[in-house]
Amino acid sequence: MKENYPELKLENQICFRVYRLNRAITNHYRPFLNELDLTYPQYLVMMALWEKDGIPVNSLSETLKLDTGTLSPLLKRLEATGYIHRKRSKEDERTVIIKLTKAGTELQKKAIEVPHEMANCLDLSEEEYLSLRETLDKLILKAEQR
Template sequence: MENSKSLKLENQICFPLYVIAKEITGLYRPFLDELDITYPQYLVMMILWENDGLAVSSIGEKLYLDSGTLTPLLKRLEAKGFIQRKRKKEDERVVEVFITESGKALQQKACEIPEKIHNKVGVTKEDWITLKESVQKILSKIEK
């Protein structure tokens, strides 16, 4: 029965990671509601603001999403006028995603969100960076 301690919720790393992810994502909601996008759509847009014209497969790799999850997200963003999907001329199997003018305007509005989230959480930038680096280190071990 000594192994039953390993099953206590308080001894799990997965639980606080799950809760913090859920809570931080929730903090984004009011800011993203103002932009009429969801958190997953925000993640897609951030990738495209950094690298416009990416293939759907590249976006999926960066977000750890399969095409079955990503395609509906992209369709909704396209319906809102923030992106445009185009088949690559050289290889029509490849779909590339481009930011529209509305998507660029959205970027201007979204620029304030990271600072607002940081202020809402109320931890130092150093703690924020340390947490991100620790999580990234664990993630890189899992990916191997």
């Protein structure tokens, strides 16, 4: 006979809701990012570089919360598409610096509409958006502290 454990039901899991939300949002991003020839993780890399260009791989890894084993293939692909280039630091040969190319910098102008399109997809008021962002930040902080 099957036991009934409500704590194990999918409908009671926050993680399942977060997973579904992540998939839904990523699916909304896909058509916009396809036009830019980017995957969602590559888009995150580009946003980080548009914010601060010429940073070491380890800083980018820390910013994006991605290990270097995950980040390296993303950077190789972005370099192959001509959006970034990697160069060893003159001060420390062990450090690899990531810089935007001209094409990578120009891509920012094309990407400017993506956040607006995503805001339209989610259809949240500014108040709802800010409240959700605050709640998510609290949850992330608590989850990362454990």
